[in-house]
Every structure is written in structure tokens, then in C-alpha cells.
Amino acid sequence: MVTKLKANNSEDIDVIQKNLIINDFSIQVATPNGSGSQTSNLVLLRSLFKMGIPSSGKNLFPSNIQGMPTWYTIRCSQDGYVARRDSIQILVLMNPETAVQDITNIQSGGVCLYPENAKYNFDREDITYYSMPVKRLAKESGVSSALRPYVSNMVYVGALASILGIELLEIESALSWHFKGRQKLVDTNMPVIQAAFDWSQENLTKTDPFQAQRANATDGTIMVDGNLAAALGAIYGGVTVMAWYPITPSTSLADSLTQYAGLLRHDENGKATYSIIQAEDELAAVGMVIGAGWAGARAMTATSGPGISLMSEFAGFGYYAEIPAVIWDVQRVGPSTGLPTRVSQGDLTTCHWSSHGDTEHICLLPGTVAECFEFGWRAFDIAEQYQTPVFVLSDLDLGMNMWMTKPFDYPDKPMSRGKVLTADQVAKNGFKRYFDLDGDGIPYRTLPGTNQPGAAYFTRGSGHDQSAKYSEDPQDYVENMSRLRRKIDYSREKLPAPIRELNESASIGFVGFGSTDPAIIESRDRLAAIGVESSYLRVRALPISLTVSDFVASHDRVYVIEMNIEGQLHKLIRIQYPDLATKLCSLAHCDGLPLTASWIVNQILEKESCHNGKIKQ
Amino acid sequence: MVKSSSNTNLIGLEKKDYKGSPTTLCAGCGHNSISSQIITVAFELGIQPEQVIKISGIGCSSKSPAYFMDRSFAFNSVHGRMPSVASGAMLANRDLITIGISGDGDTGSIGLGQFKHVMRRNTPMVYIVENNGVYGLTKGQFSVTADEGQNNKYYGKNDLPPLDLCLEAIVAECGFVARSFAGDPKQVRPLLKAAISYDGAALLDIISPCVAFNNTSASTKGYDWVKDHDDPLHDITYVPVQEEITTQYEPGETSVVTLHDGSQIVLRKLDESYDPTDKLGAIQALHNADTEESLLTGLIYYNPNRISLIRSENLVESPLAHLVAKDLRPPEDSLKQIMSSL
Ligand SMILES: Cc1ncc(C[n+]2csc(CCOP(=O)(O)OP(=O)(O)O)c2C)c(N)n1
Ligand code: SF4
Ligand SMILES: [Mg+2]
Helix, strand or coil: CCCCCCCCCHHHHHHHHHCCEECEEEEEEEEECCCCCHHHHHHHHHHHHHCCCCEEEEEECCCCCCCCEEEEEEEEECCCCCCECCCEEEEEECCHHHHHHHHHHEEEEEEEEEECCCCCCCCCCCCEEEEECHHHHHHHCCCCHHHHHHHHHHHHHHHHHHHHHCCHHHHHHHHHHHCCCCHHHHHHHHHHHHHHHHHHHHHCCCCCCEECCCCCCCCCCEEEEHHHHHHHHHHHCCCCEEEECCCCCCHHHHHHHHHHHHHHCECCCCCECCEEEECCCHHHHHHHHHHHHHCCCCEEEEECHHHHHHHHHHHHHHHHHCCCEEEEEEECECCCCCECCCCCCCCHHHHHCCCCCCCCCEEECCCCHHHHHHHHHHHHHHHHHHCCEEEEEEEHHHHHCEEEECCCCCCCCCCCCCCECCHHHHHHHCCCCCCCCCCCCCCCECCCCCCCCCCCCEEECCCECCCCCECCCHHHHHHHHHHHHHHHHHHHHHCCCCEEECCCCCCEEEEECHHHHHHHHHHHHHHHHCCCCEEEEECCEECCCCHHHHHHHCCCEEEEEECCCCCHHHHHHHHHCHHHHHHEEEEECCCCCCCEHHHHHHHHHHHHHCCCCCCCC | CCCCCCCECCCCCEHHHHECCCCCCCCCCHHHHHHHHHHHHHHHHCCCHHHEEEEECCCHHHHHHHHECCCCEEEECCCCCHHHHHHHHHHHCCCCEEEEEEEHHHHHCCCHHHHHHHHHHCCCEEEEEEECCEECCCCCEECCCCCCCCEECCCEECCCCCCCHHHHHHHCCCCEEEEEECCCHHHHHHHHHHHHHCCCEEEEEEECCECCCECCCCCCCCHHHHHHHEEECEEEEEECCCCCCHHHCCCCCEEEEECCCCCEEEEEECCCCCCCCCHHHHHHHHHHHHHCCCEEEEEEEECCCCCCHHHHCCECCCCHHHCCHHHHCCCHHHHHHHHHHC
């Protein structure tokens, strides 16, 4: 049944207007991968955002270049919630392959927008259907037939603009922004959008309640993906050597670094103050980083799970030989290839304990794009201060999707290059590479090339004494390892501290890290609305701050929420505080999609229902 | 500059300033001879030891950096991955001189990928393979350079053909490919000097017999075999820029190759027709030597036109490691601009 929604009477329109749902809906665009819908989707997202409506966009894409189904979801939220939403209000159905399931997923009262000749099953009567003459408008646009599938996607932009009230001016400027001001490209696309808009105005009668309305809730914010944020952070952190090997979802971090370092990091003669090397594999990428960090560069790599596995031997080397390095892990679903284009937080313990032997690496856990930027520069300071590899764990959702954020703050601290001795200092005071002079576990180092007898030392992954001499002496080994332990412990409270929101009246607390932040924030509000108060602590670094114990102790139950199967953060906290284990409950979930508030709310209601009758339902 | 006396070099250092710690390798191990050639050459060239980084993988050979030039910085890395560490270090500090030490297992097996890629990438470094045809440190397994049909006490007969590392290097576009024999200091030294002068990755595949596991007279990597079959390609004399003594060679007998730093190697051709800049000729020569079961030594291939990693990266003159915050952190305005463009 195709509903041709025409000529409703004014009574109907009245009802709609009374029940208008303004700036609070999710749009899902279903297309085959590689059909060129990215421009359309990003333009839609940006237009809504520029209308002042808090919006977020997430690409749910397959590991495939062309053909397999892909979805793009845009969430508009008056209240500023940016987590993924389970329910879909507006579906743009461009992919027949997924039609059955996609239509099933639309929330009752929702909308389905589809190309007019599509033969979908239109059984559901609780949703509104709008058809669009996609083929005809694409043909009339005059573009070559090869480009038609691509401009077809502009048709739904125009139709949505008409149905939802997205401003065409914003669409045009979003197009122009997207094409970096190249007017020719705007001129190819905009007429199709305009034609679709005009057609929809003429031929579609709005019977759905959804409305995009100009607001001012995005003033002073920008929209950016976490990988670009991380790349900028690295540039402002003074990265000098970046070695990497392509892998989704970290590739765009290297690409952004290449793009912006090219703009920002040349001297007056056009010579580069950095080097970016696409290595032959991750073994080499991390080897270059370790070699460069040893020789005094601010060196980094960016990878994802499979690369992390390959890097582990060098990570242990860097830990034991005490070499600064920054390793970004933009996490995806593992083990092995897993779901390579889907999000997870499954590398937490792998990174923290990367390598054979006893290691415990410092890990930074950004939860927002602003923190991707901040930890992007801070990671170098930390790596050089502690002379150790630092892992920064982002993920596919944070890294590749677009997020609203306040503009990033310029680094508020001067660069800290750690304990590096000059030739003069060596001449005056001597030098013992692994001697703990200051009692913080952090020794002094010299850089290769330091022109002073006594400055050189031997870096090795084999046993060594305080002077870096080869040693298999049991005592040397134990002393060295316990100093490393002291060093890592010393870092604990100096790393980015947990962010805590204490709620005096809450008996339960949430602990999370990384990109689950928006889902947790939203779930707390929703739970509070039904009388379930909660506190929240977001861990931002490993080793875990000791303040976590107070947080756990001051609540009856603490739910550790994370996107993996094993409850990795939950395990880490339990290891650190076995006495608190009975208070800690794991809420671990990973299906490849960004976590939703609904999932958390449902879990909490289920778990809490056996604890008290406080929930009014 | 410090005046040089008879036992000091150009920069006023004595030979002992280039010494390493006492070796812990087997007495008579070929690797030790190579260490002492490095000491001599670095001393003779007047290299500042602190400017040198000695980088190695894992193996008996890779332990060698401990046994020469104690005043240099050393990095005994992980198995097969010395090239990546060297590349990173050179990117960080282009003023360093890298001596990479590896073994035939470290380079030819686990590290074959990094070996070929560092040649292709052309990181300025001397890449020494101390080639003994076995895994010394893990006690005598065959390596990829072991001869086909060779016998071994524990592992029986080797059925697989060897890889020729010089051939691999040429195919990977290495611009300086040489082979020598650890027990032939007269040839090793000039080759080493030339390799240090080369602006790019320079391979020295040095046959370095293992006295413990591979010194049978039948192995091409044993002392006896090499001494009998050594077929020197060139008599090489390295002439540092400081001493112009090239005149004593009659024109027609020599082929002069000018290196990037202006210094020259003079090749006396034993085989008049051999031209080290002819790539296919070099491959042919290696092939012929292989079929004749002889060992080609000398500078096998030379290409002065390859651009080193440091140059292709268009780096600032000052080492990246020496740049300070004002060079590295773009000003606040630039961030504001980017923010408003997003
Ligand atoms: C990842 C890894 N695998 C295996 C080893 C064990 N191992 C140490 S040395 C070596 C072989 C070294 O052979 P070669 O490079 O020829 O050096 P040689 O001892 O002959 O000089 C092996 C397999 C290791 N250290 N690391
Ligand atoms: S085992 Fe062989 S390679 Fe190792 S030190 Fe002894 S002689 Fe040298
Ligand atoms: Mg060997």
C-alpha cells in the first residue's frame, strides 16, 4: 500500500501542529555502500547543526567498498543528547536490500521516504510514506548517467528539507563548505536539491509531526571528528615523527595529520619540521616510533586492534628500556579482524598490559573530541616525562563520526620534554641511565649525538643495571622492575583525573570511559526522571586513580559500563580493589554499534528492580 | 681542531676511544673481526664516536655493538626489526651516523621485510649483515643463507636453496651493495669507509663464519671454503677527502666513484669489464658466481642517484630532535583559524 498523502483537510493539519515534534528525532539513511551518499548525509547533518539544533551523525558502515548495506544516522536533540538512538523516526530508504528490516525498525508514527518506483512492502499503517521521483529528478538534473546514482542522493536532501523544514540556505552553505568553496560542485548538486524541494512542496502533504526549527543551541560550537581532533592535538603537541600503517578506523587520523601538518609545520624555507612515514607494517611503524623517540623525537603511531597486537613486542621494549612513544589505538571490534568497521572498547586490557613479561602501560582514555585534541598534545608530555610508551585509546565512533564540541583550547602548558641531560650536565654530574636520582622512579636520559664522553649508553631489551650495562643479576632485575612499578605508580594521580559527578542522594554510581559518555549522560537523565538517581565517574587514564575507590565506596552499587564483552574496566577496578568487588557490577555490551542510553536504562531498571522499590513506573 | 699526533686521529682521539667492551662471543667468531674493523675504520676516519648510533636486532651478531665504540649510543632492539629503529632514529636526528648490525637470520628470515623496505626507503645507514649461514644464538639451526644440501649435526640436511642478500638488496633498489669476508680486513675496511660515506642505505654482507655451528669445510660460510673460493671483484682503496692520493693509480686501471659527500672510492678492476653501476650486470655477476660456486666480493652494485630518506622527507636542516617548542607548536591564532573553519 502506497500512501499518496495529498489533500488532507485542515483538521488533520491542526492535529499535526498540536503534536509537532520539534528538533527531536533521528533520521536514518539506508544506502548501498559506495553509492556516494556521504556528501548528502554530511550536508544534512551540517545544515541541521548550523540551524542551531544539537545534532550528531554516525556512519554505520560495512567492511566493504561497494554494494553492502550502509546506514547513516543523524540525531537531532533539542536537549543536546548526542548518543546514538535505538529508535528511528525518519527513514530514507534508498537500499532495497535492507528494506524489510529497515521498515520494521521505524518507530510507530515515523516516516519512510523512498524512491517512487521502489517495490517495498508498505504494510505498516502506523507510519507515513513519502515517495520521491528520484530517477526522474536525477535525469532532469542533466548530469551524466554515470553520476546519476550520486546526485540521486541529493534528491532525498531536498525532500527532507521540504518535509522537515531544513533551510535551503544552510544546505547550500553546507554544500559549499563540504566542497571547500568549489562553486562548480555546488552548482551541480544544489539544483537537484532545489528541484526535489520544489517537487516535494508541490506534491507532498505533510502528515508527520517532525519539524526542524531554527534554534540557538549550537552557538559557539563546532563539529569535528575525533581523528581530526587527535591529529590537531598531535600537531600542537609538536609531533615530529609519525609512522603508521593503514587500518580502519585509524587511517583518517594519519590523513588529517598529513593534511594539517602540511599547512602548519614548515619553516620559512618550506622545510618540514616533521616526518610522516607510511611504514610497511605495524611492526615497522612502532619500530620507527621507538627509534625516533629514543633519538629525541616526539614520535607517534596510530593504529587499531590488529596493529596493536603486532606492536606489542616493541611496546614491552619501550616500557623496559624506557623510551617515550605515543600509540593511538582507534578501537574497533576484535578479536582478529572481528567487525572491522564497528566500534568497541575491547582493547583496554590489551593496551594496558601490552607485551609479554610484566608491563603496565599508561593509557589515556579520551571521552570527547575535545579530549582527543587535549590528550593528543598531552600524550607527548606524558611519554617524555615518564620515558615510556603511552597508549591513547579512542574508538571508531569517537574517531570517525562527527561530534559537536566547543572549539579546542590552545595547550595551556609549555611542552615538557622530561629529564634529558645536556653535554654540560653530563660533564659536570656524570650520568647513569637507569639511576633513580629523584626518587620518583624516573631516571635521566641523554639523546644520541650528545657530544660528551660518558653521555652514551647502551639501550637494550635484555637485563641491565643502573648504568645500562648488560646484567643477569637477580637483584638488578628486581630493582629495575620495582623502580618501573614505582614510576608508573608515580604517574597515577598526575594523569588526567577522573571526572566525577557526585549525586548526594544517589545510591548507585556509574563508571565508564571513552565514547560511552553521551549514552551514560542521557541514561542518567532518563533514570532520574523516573526517580533513579545516580552518580557518575568517567575514568580518563590508566593506571586507575585511587579516587575511584572513594567513589565506589560511597555508593551501594556501582555499574561499570563499557563497550566490550568481558567487562575489562570492571576487571581492572576489581583487581585494584578486591575489597570493593561486591559493590561492582559489570554492564558490558558490544554489538558493534555505539552504545545507547536505552540499553543502559533497561539494564539498570532490570538490575535495580531487585534492589529497591524506588522506581516509579 | 685538535692537532693530530701519530696515535691520534683527525679529531684528536686515540684508537682506544673507539674500543668496545670485551666480547662475550666465542673465540674466533667472525663477528669479532668485524667489530675490530669497525673500530679501526671509525678511528681512521676521525668520526666523533658520540655521533654514531649502533643499532642491531637479535642474535650473536646483534650483540656486537657492545664490543666496539663504547662511546657511541647503542640500541640492541628486537629480532628482525633493526631497520625500523634505525629509520626512526635517523628521522629524529639526521646528523647521526648509523651503523646497523644484523645477522643472516635477523635479516634474511624474520627481518626480510624490514631489510627490503629499508633499502627501498633508503635510510642513510651502513647495514652490516654478519652472515654465517646459521642461527648462532639459538644454537645452530639453518638460516636462509645456508647452502642447499649442507649438513648439520642436529638438523640434518638443508633442502632449501639459499637467499642471496646482495641480490635481494639490489632488487629492492639498494644503491650500495657490497660483499666481503670477515677475515679480510684489507677489503672490509675500504668498503666500510665507502659505505659510511654513502648517502643512503649501504649493505655490507660480510661472510662471518660461526666457529661453533657452521665452520665445516663444505659450507660456503666456513673459513676454509671462503679462503679458497674468495673471488675479489675489485681492489678498493678508499680516499678520504682530506688526503688526495688518488694519483698513484694509473688511468685505465681504475674506476673512480664519487660519493655524495665528495669523497671518492677508487676501484681497481680485477675484471676490466665489470661496472658496478650496471644493475643487470651486477645481478648477472651474482648469478654467475653462484653457478660457479664462487663468492663474489667487493662493491657489487652502486647507484649514486638514489635520494635518501632524509632528503625525500624534505626535512629542516636541524635535527628534528633539536627543535624546540617555538618550532614545533604552531601559534594560538592558527588554532583559532582552524576552529572557525570547521
Ligand atoms: C621474536 C623472536 N623470535 C625468536 C627469537 C630467538 N632468536 C634469537 S637470535 C635468533 C637467530 C639469530 O640468528 P642470526 O641473525 O643469524 O644471528 P647469529 O646468532 O647467527 O649471529 C633467534 C631465532 C627472538 N629473540 N625473538
Ligand atoms: S655461536 Fe657462532 S655466531 Fe655465536 S658467538 Fe659463537 S661463533 Fe659467533
Ligand atoms: Mg647467523
